[in-house]
Amino acid sequence: MRDDGHDRPGTADPAGSSPPDLWLHGTWQVVRADGDALADGLQGPPWLTFDGDGVVFGYAGVNRVRGTWRLEGSALTFGPVVATLMAGPPEAAVTERAVLGVLRDGGVLERAGDAVTLRTAEGRTAELVRVAPRS
Template sequence: MDEVVGRTWRFTEVAGVPLDDGPERAHPALTFSGDGQVYGTGGVNRLRGTWSFAPDGGDADPDGPAPDDADLGRPAPADPGGVEPDDPAPGTRTGTLTFGPMVTTLMAGTPEHMARERAVLDLLAHPVRATVADGALVLVDGEGRVSRLLPAPAEESV
């Protein structure tokens, strides 16, 4: 997932729910650093944690294979409408993205923004299927819900 490192990725959809065009500061975003750290915002609070990626057909952890859905104690995700085809397009990277514990600030926001942030934090609490294709980072949770992120403009990236 080298293509996500050093860039800020803004959510355009969280768990199947498209985001509205609300205030800029209310848009969840993640920045992945090359040292395994991730930071950003859930839309209200700042967040920070760790991330790791185990590509399909390879191991992020040399001590063993990447966990599949059965190993994680959850059912295989439903088909997310072509997000994860049997034969991915050339240049497509698919695998399991796992986030470590997240710490956040403790500010309050509108009920709508807090619900959106809760959905983002719930997504980051469990391993997800991740695909980088066509300039988008697509995350599919264990229930088959799709979250999409697009690169933020260069001035917003680190």
């Protein structure tokens, strides 16, 4: 698996069936958290890639993140998520705290085309937009 946000996950398991969470596979840019637009970090805006093998990785605003994910119906949960430990500008650090907060909490996904909103039980939100794969 590449760790650059441009994975192309498979579309079916070896038995030939498609998993129900297939629509979430791929890379998503995090565009808002708790209703606020997010600051770009040193490496651009935050993004997350959901792989078909249950791994999520990406960039939270300052640091790279990696963990596990599971989607059951509309409930998205994350396993342990780890991040690198670099320092960054204050605005990007605020963005990263918001992104890491929703990764910690998980929640319910609401789909709207190529955009999703994740709502946590605590009332936090994150809006994600699908990123087209680069050729």
